[in-house]
Amino acid sequence: MMKFMLTFKWKPDITARDEGISRFLKTGGHPPDGAKLLGRWTRVDFNGGYDLLESDDPQALVEFALMWSDIMDIEIVPIVEDQQLAEVLKRIGK
Helix, strand or coil, X not given: CEEEEEEEEECCCHHHHHHHHHHHHHXXXXXXXXXXXXXXXXXXXXXXXXXXXXXXXXXHHHHHHXXXXXCEEEEEEEECCHHHHHHHHHHCCC
């Protein structure tokens, strides 16, 4: 399973933020089947936040982004943990 960091930022429209709060309270903000939420952190200024996801299903990630992209700017990037990075660095002799 690959890990992904999703970053989100509220669109400037206050009604988008209010819709997001309502949607989150109703659904819990869970991703669809095929993606697992490992953790979520919201910035203390409530301007956005971060979701740590695990998935091997790019369609599930697209679906999750589309569930929220009408009210948030979203980026999803693949990430590696330090141990994985260290293994690569050792392998290439760095």
